[in-house]
Amino acid sequence: MKKTPRSKKNILGDPNRGNYQIWIISALLAAIMGFTYFSKTNAAITITERDFEEMLLSNDVEKVVLIKNKDIVEVTLKQDALQNSKYIELKKNRQSNGPHYKFKIVDAKIFNDNFNRIQEKIPEDRQINYEPEERQGLDDLFFNYGFIFLLLFGFWFLMKRMSGGGGPGGQIFNIGKSKAALFDAENQVKTTFKDAAGLEEAKEEIKEIVDFLQNPGKFTKLGGKIPKGALLVGPPGTGKTLLAKAVAGEAAVPFFTLSGSDFVEMFVGVGAARVRDLFKQAKEKAPCIVFIDEIDAIGRSRGKGQMPGSNDERENTLNSLLVEMDGFATDAGVIILAATNRPDVLDSALLRPGRFDRQISIDKPDIIGRDAIFKVHLNPIKLDKEVDSRKLAAQTPGFAGAEIANVCNEAALIAARKDKETVEMVDFQDAIDRVIGGLEKKSKIISPVEKKIVAYHEAGHAIAGWFLEHADPLVKVSIVPRGIAALGYAQYLPKEQFLHQTEQLMDEMCMALGGRAAEEIKFSKISTGALSDLERITKMAYSIVSVYGMNSKLGNISFYDSKQSEYNFNKPYSDATAELIDEEVKKLISNAYQRTLNLLKKHQAELEIVAKELLDKEIIFQADLERLIGKRPFEQPTTYQAFADQEGTQKGDETNLEENLDNVVDELKKNILTEIKKEETDSLKESKAESNDNE
Numbered sequence: 001m002k003k004t005p006r007s008k009k010n011i012l013g014d015p016n017r018g019n020y021q022i023w024i025i026s027a028l029l030a031a032i033m034g035f036t037y038f039s040k041t042n043a044a045i046t047i048t049e050r051d052f053e054e055m056l057l058s059n060d061v062e063k064v065v066l067i068k069n070k071d072i073v074e075v076t077l078k079q080d081a082l083q084n085s086k087y088i089e090l091k092k093n094r095q096s097n098g099p100h101y102k103f104k105i106v107d108a109k110i111f112n113d114n115f116n117r118i119q120e121k122i123p124e125d126r127q128i129n130y131e132p133e134e135r136q137g138l139d140d141l142f143f144n145y146g147f148i149f150l151l152l153f154g155f156w157f158l159m160k161r162m163s164g165g166g167g168p169g170g171q172i173f174n175i176g177k178s179k180a181a182l183f184d185a186e187n188q189v190k191t192t193f194k195d196a197a198g199l200e201e202a203k204e205e206i207k208e209i210v211d212f213l214q215n216p217g218k219f220t221k222l223g224g225k226i227p228k229g230a231l232l233v234g235p236p237g238t239g240k241t242l243l244a245k246a247v248a249g250e251a252a253v254p255f256f257t258l259s260g261s262d263f264v265e266m267f268v269g270v271g272a273a274r275v276r277d278l279f280k281q282a283k284e285k286a287p288c289i290v291f292i293d294e295i296d297a298i299g300r301s302r303g304k305g306q307m308p309g310s311n312d313e314r315e316n317t318l319n320s321l322l323v324e325m326d327g328f329a330t331d332a333g334v335i336i337l338a339a340t341n342r343p344d345v346l347d348s349a350l351l352r353p354g355r356f357d358r359q360i361s362i363d364k365p366d367i368i369g370r371d372a373i374f375k376v377h378l379n380p381i382k383l384d385k386e387v388d389s390r391k392l393a394a395q396t397p398g399f400a401g402a403e404i405a406n407v408c409n410e411a412a413l414i415a416a417r418k419d420k421e422t423v424e425m426v427d428f429q430d431a432i433d434r435v436i437g438g439l440e441k442k443s444k445i446i447s448p449v450e451k452k453i454v455a456y457h458e459a460g461h462a463i464a465g466w467f468l469e470h471a472d473p474l475v476k477v478s479i480v481p482r483g484i485a486a487l488g489y490a491q492y493l494p495k496e497q498f499l500h501q502t503e504q505l506m507d508e509m510c511m512a513l514g515g516r517a518a519e520e521i522k523f524s525k526i527s528t529g530a531l532s533d534l535e536r537i538t539k540m541a542y543s544i545v546s547v548y549g550m551n552s553k554l555g556n557i558s559f560y561d562s563k564q565s566e567y568n569f570n571k572p573y574s575d576a577t578a579e580l581i582d583e584e585v586k587k588l589i590s591n592a593y594q595r596t597l598n599l600l601k602k603h604q605a606e607l608e609i610v611a612k613e614l615l616d617k618e619i620i621f622q623a624d625l626e627r628l629i630g631k632r633p634f635e636q637p638t639t640y641q642a643f644a645d646q647e648g649t650q651k652g653d654e655t656n657l658e659e660n661l662d663n664v665v666d667e668l669k670k671n672i673l674t675e676i677k678k679e680e681t682d683s684l685k686e687s688k689a690e691s692n693d694n695e
Contacts, residue, residue, distance in 0.1 A: 044074060044075075044098075044099045044100060044101055044102040045100065045101050045102070046101070046102055046103060046104075047075070047101045047102070047103050048103060049103055049105070049114065051101070051103075052073070052075060052101070052103060053114075053118050055075065055077070055101075056118050056119075056122065056128075057118070057121060057122065058081075059122075059126050060077050060078060060081035060084070060087075061075060061076070061077060061078070061081075061128060062076050062077060062078040062079075062081075062098070062128075063075075063076040063098060063099075063128070063131070064076075064115075064128065064129075064130035064131065065099065065130065065131045065132075065133060066105075066108060066111065066130050066131065066132045066133070067133060067134065067135050068108055068132055068133070068134050069134045069135065070135065071104060071105050071106070071107070071108070072102055072103070072104060072105070073102065073103055073104075073105055073111065073130070074098070074099035074101070074102050075098075075099060075100060075101040075102065075103075076098025076099050076100055077098070077100050077101075082100075087100075108132070115130060182254060182255070182256055182281075182285075188248075188249065189245055189248040189249040189255070190249055191242070191245040191246050191248070191249040192246055192249045192250055193206075193207070193246045193250055194376075195242065195245075195246060195376060196239055196242050196243050196245075196246045197369070197372035197373045197375065197376040197401075198239070198365040198368075198369030198370065198372045198373040198401060199238075199239055199243060199362060199365075199369070200369075202232070202243060202360050202361075202362050203243070203246075205230065205358060205360045206230070206243060206246070206247055206360070207250075209227060209230060209247070209289075209335060209337075210247060210250055210251045212226045212227070212335070213226070213251055213252075213253050213287050213289070213335065214251070214252060214253075216287075226333075226335065227335065227357040227358060228325060228326060228335065228336065228354060228355055228356070228357055229325060229335060229336035229337065229338065229355055229356045229357060229358075230335070230336075230337055230338075230356065230357070230358040230359075230360055231295075231338050231339075231340070231343070231351070231356040231358070231359045231360065232244070232337065232338065232339040232340075232360050232362055233339075233340060233341075233343045233359055233360065233361050233362065234341060234361060234362030234363055234364075235341055235363070235364060235400060236341050236400070236402070237400035237401060237402030237403060238362045238363065238364055238365075238400045238401055238402075239362060239400075239401045239402075240293075240339035240340075240341075240362055241293055241339060242401070243362070244257070244291045244293070244337055244339060247289060247291075247337065248289070248291070251289060253285075253287050253288050253289060254282075254285040254288040254289075255288065255289050255291065256278065256281070256282055256285075256288065256289070256290045256291065257290075257291040257293070258278070258291075258292060258293070259292070259293045259294055259297070260292055260293065260294045260295045260296065260297030260298045260299070261294065261297045262274070263275060263297075263298050263317050264297060264298065264313075264314070264317075269313075269316065270313075271298065271313055271314070271316065271317030271320070272316050272317050272319070272320035274317075275317060275320040275321050275324055276320060276324065278290065278324075279324040279334065282334045283333070283334060286333030286334055287333040287334070287335075288333070288334060288335075289334075289335050289336075289337055290334060290335070290336050290337065291336075291337040291338070291339075292336065292337070292338045292339075293338075293339050294339065294340060295338040295339065295340050295346070295350075296340045296341075296342045296343075296345055296346060298314055298317045298318055298321065299318060299321075299338075299340070299345075299346045299347055299350050300314065300318075300345050300346065300347065301345060301346070301347045301348070302315045302318065302347055303315075318347060318350070321350075322349055322350065322355065325354075325355045326354045326355045336355075336356070338356065343359070364398060364399070364400050365399075365400070365401065367390075367393050367394060367397075368393075370392075370393035370396055370399060370404060371389050371390050371392075371393040373401050373404045373405075374389040374392050374393055374404060374408070375389050377404060377405050377408040377409075378408060381408060381411075381412050381423050382421070382422045382423060383422060383423055384422045384423060384424040384425065386424065386425050387423065387424065387425050387428065388425075391425070392407075392428055392432075394493065395429070395432055395475065395491070395493070396432060397492070397493055399435075403435060406435055407428065407431045407432055407435055408428075408431075410430075410431035410434055410435065411423050411427040411428040411430070411431040412427075414427045414430050414431055415427045432491075433476075433478070433482070433489065433491075434482075436489070436491060437478075437482035437489040438482040439482065446481060446487065450487065451479065451615065452611075452615065453519060453523065453527055453529065454479045454487045454488045454529065455479050455488075455611045455612075455614040455615045456518045456519060456522045456523070456607070456611045457488060457515035457516075457518055457519055457527075457529050457530070458477045458478075458479055458488045458489075458490055458515065458614060459477075459518060459607055459610040459611035459614055460514035460515045460516075460517055460518025460519070460521075460600060460607065461474060461477070461490050461511060461512075461514045461515050461518075462474045462477050462490070462514075462610050462620075462625060463514065463518070463599075463600060463603050463606055463607050463610060463629075464510055464511040464513075464514030464517075464596055464599060464600065465492075465511045465514070466606075466625060466629065466632055467599060467603055467632070467633065468507040468510055468511055468599070469503075469507065469634050470501075470503050470504040470506075470507040470508075471507040471508055471510070471511040472492045472493060472495070472508070472511075473492075473493075473622065473625075473632065474490050474491065474492060474622065474625075475491050475492065475493045475621065475622050476490070476491040476619065476620075476621050476622070477489075477490050477491075477614060477619070477620050477621075478490070478618060478619045479614050479615075479618050479619075480618055480619065487529065488529070502544070502550050505540060505544055505550070506592060506595075508540065509537045509540055509541065509588075509589070509592040510592050510595055510596045510599070511596075512533045512536050512537045512540075513530075513533065513537060513589075513592055513593050513596045514596055514600065515529065515530050515533055516530040516533065516534075516593075517593065517596040517597045517600050518600055518607060518611075520597070521597065521600055521601060521604065521607070522607075522611075537589060537592070538585070538589070541585045541588045541589050542581070542585055544588065545581055545584045545585050545588065546558070546559045546560075546581050547559065547560045551584050551588075553580065553584055554577075554580065554581065554584065559572050559573055603629075606628075606629040609628050609629060610625065610628060610629065613628060
């Protein structure tokens, strides 16, 4: 197996690369020290005054310089004297030019007296005079003015970082500037509407906004106005940001994008200043689009949770945004796109027409939308011939676009882990299991007793769903441990519906209680394995009684708060009503559990068959249930069966279409042959007529 060569450039950047300012400071200090060290005075050899006296008496000295401000004497020798062997160290140090020697003196007056005393011993024709001077070198400048230099450099360095330099704590002077990223003709986004699959209705709304900007005359000639903004609302992972990227790729106008948290800062007034700067840049680039992701970070309802007399910076930012979107001096040509998954917390002034004229709801895709999303994400993957996007769409109910993308990626990774050439259908099924139930825990040791309990628990769910008319039958049952604490895993395929009747909700509760009922029937004991089931049916029961108004004693009353106030500590009903709700919920769950017990006792033989099959195979499918206990005793097919029948009908339609095409082709061939024969007959008749005329 060949090893891939490591790239010289780290993908995440070079963590060992230092800050360039440190290198600049180091270079400056090195230069100063170098100049100081290699200056002429430092290059001279240090001697004593006695040595200097001998040089003068030997007539080897050419020049003497007294540096008063340093109390140093520099001595330069004659060129002839440099040939003397006693000055051999000068040749080693390559000191051909002066000064060659130096020595320290105590006082200039004492040196003058000593120098005159030595001169008296020398003949007048060989006497020399010294040159007094004051000298300022680089070392002097550094020691005298270095503090001022470092202070100025530090101030410049700090100003540079504050006004846009890198590193934490910077951007102080640009703190009121907008952090929006601009995408225009130079750095265009490559995402298009084709990449945003499964969002057909939302794309129609968004495309119209793009058409407004590209061809405004088409709409304004009839008196229409370009909408000020559109709010994308939907659960996480449904494609709100992806749709905004598609708008940036499709619209031939500048596109500003930023997050709602980019306006938030610790300093007062910064958020409002950034809003003003954002719209100032947008108006200069108009017509353009501004996209604010997670707008609920600054768009929450005002007045909630604010202390009396305090200043809420978020409210100031929101006020500035409201004024810029539809204020007194608002200019046209700037369209605001925003996305949030919490529209209930947004301020009502932000949602009114004139600011966000349109609220585009992006829900989780249905089976058709999931099919389209799968086709987009399956395109770059090497697939096996058996992989069908429609089957994958049917097996992933309730999945959002992000989860579908995760399934496709996990399937490719699973296939690569097994060294496969292509990604097969079983890899996608394993990926779906991993996304829903978590990672398979093959190393988790389960005792035979626990495994048997899990098998009967999951078999209870399967039997209850199979013999309840309105319940969603299980598509797949597994007793392989997954996730943190899941010892069993069941996959449902619910119907694509929005309204549920009382019977349907009751059947779903009974199916959820099937696991615990099976444990009680088989072992006369219950376990903690029904925790998630009990949590689900408790919420469902309280919803039936207090939300949907489906209880006869409470009547058509709903205590659901659509506004979901953050600080609503008061219950909207009395203690007596609360006690009645608890009693009705308990009665509802007890009746459902008793009904489930009766159902499983009636089909106890089927329960044993399914549980033993699970213990043997660990994983069974809906087809195995049909093989083991027969078809469901209801005329209405399951969602999975309806999908299979639809797929078969589609294949039949394709076959009929091919047969019809063959018949059309045969008919065309016959017509063409008839025309050819007719033309040949006419040409023969014409040739005979011409020959008769010639005769």
